[in-house]
Amino acid sequence: MQEMDEFIAMLRDSAEGFLADFQASAAAQTTIAEPRPLQRELWSAMADLGWLGLMLPEAQGGLALPLSAAAELVEVMGRYRFPVPYIEAAVLPAQVLASAGNDPLAAQLASGEQLFCLAWQDHPGSEEAFADCTLQDGKISGNKSFVAALEPGSKMLVCVNANGGAAIGLVDSAAAGITVRRSASASGSFCRVSFDRVPFELLLSGAAAQQALASALAAGRLLASAFLSGLARACLRDTVEYLNQRHQFDRKLSSFQTVSHRCVDMHIHIELAEAVWRVAAESGTAATLSAAKARASDVAQDVCRQAVQLHGAMGFTEECAVGEYLRLALQYGNWLGGANAMRRQFQSLRQAEVPV
């Protein structure tokens, strides 16, 4: 346990250094309403740090760390408003490949030489993944929505309906018969993907496929919560710094109670968010995980929106970082389950998990 604590402290430290350097570089610049391509050089550097295969077994080129360690790393990414699809292109596909026990593919992911993405969602707002796309004669047809981190050369892990059963398999994103409609997001882009008789290589089927997807989504939700919690904390920290510096009416803005009390409330909500995702990472039930995602999604979006107001006109510009925070809060706060959906899920799950 102590060894793990020390390891996590080292992981966080090295992440701080790497992310601070990235933050200061030109590569960190973001644009509005334009899909942001994944930077392969940066991705290789993340592979060198062991981040891409953080939770993969050592046999697959990974570090075999627990989910809680990944959550710690991602929380630091949130603090540095890291606009890179780590959860999308590393964590989600790695969870599926690990479940499939596919060593060569997992090793390719961990080394960064091959990009992967997970195409799971049948319809926006739905948890369904194994209905819309159907497999026939080794080829799939149908649609997937909000596929994140679909990059040139990516291999897609697609959830499909194989004669009424669940299956997950590999699809080459360059194959004929694929149509993509791309929208921009803070960390890259989302795609609506249509398949028309596209070749499909089976990796997992039946209950194993369902479990693989469930574990990938659970990991994704936990890490998104940790990211949002770190993001909100940094956004509030920057806001407090700004309020302490800026004078109006011969007073510091921070001295106005209407301003400072709002900051206190944001702080309390961030503390709540962190308490919940940490429990979810260590020992939490499914209900606690849903609660974590609901809380973090609400808190991060609220803190970042309030930061716009508290920065005054400056907050409405791209001259300060508030917009970058807010766009990432929108990304991870509304993807993989928004606050309302997650709270409803929490409500129905908690009835099955009545505490002692």
Place this chain on the structure above:
Amino acid sequence: MTPMTIDRDALSDEEFRGQLRAFLAEYYPAELKQDFYRPFRRLRGEPANQWLRTLQQHGWRAPAWPREHGGMGLSFRKQLIYHEELEHAGVARIIDLGETQLGPTLIKLGSAAQCEHYLPRILNCEHVWCQGYSEPNAGSDLASLRTSAVLEGDEFVVNGQKIWTTHANDSTHIFTLVRTGKYAKKQQGISFLLIDLNTPGITIRPIINLAGEDEFCEVFFDNVRVPRDNLVGELDQGWTVAKALLGYERVWIGSPALAGKALDLGQHLVQQLGLESDRGVMDQLAQLQADLHDYRLLYSRICDAIADSGKPPGPEVSMLKVYASELLHRLTEFNVSISGEYGAVVGDVELAGPSAEVTATDLYWQLMMARPVTIFAGANEIQRDILAKTVLGLQA
């Protein structure tokens, strides 16, 4: 085995929990449990003293006091379990300021003679204490207090007025903050003085609160003569004496227990009133359920950190008081808002829904009993000022 010889702190957490649970199941009177009628039930007067004596007889009294002073000598972690089990068993709350406030103060800063005289009498309820801090012009700004104590020979002569003195009319003694000196800083020149409420010159006037209870009182002091020996700590250093316990007070006020009881009732009302198919109500309920769930996790996280550090709570515990009290507000408001016309009733009501079941409750009492929690022990606005300055570093 006498209570003094039992060392329950030496038990494992599970054994401790099991023993306490069994004790409460056997000895706590069913008719005094918190229920849908009185989810925040409190005991005062004789029923309270009876239960405290039962605790005393079985070695479950004064969890935080050291064993050499007759307490249980529990670690902070076991105190948390103690409070959890009382909550779990529906044990009514008792405002026992002798145990929670004065005892620890005397143990820390009182003289040996004061400890020897007062502590056993607190434990056996011969003395029941109330707290005389607030005054008409010294509420959240407590250091502005003006009740004076002037030394004449071996006695202080006390004149002035205290207010919001909870349960003064059930108490035998009052511990007070009084002004004994004038300094540039108003926190200086305050002393901590113990006063027998039977002393000539004291008048107690109950104040009826919004819930219809007379638990608040005004206490008037007219040339009240108090032995000099009743001074706790140094003369003029009473502010330090009083402040020593504020952190712990905020931890206990921040307990999610009351909110848990209010949510239990809310969930019951939703069922009974047939509102489970009302998506709007269910979403409001989901928010409250998530808020309490998340808050419980934050509360244990902060309490664990205090237990691990072995140090008194820092200013961050003001968060607990703020969030728990406002959550309690929202829960009692939810319970009124979903209850339709029943929400208009002031007092007891038998609430019936589509099923044959009837719930006896008092939504008004609950709504009103939740109000002062955001005000007492430093209004939430003051807590936010403290947090803004000390935790967030927002500059004045």
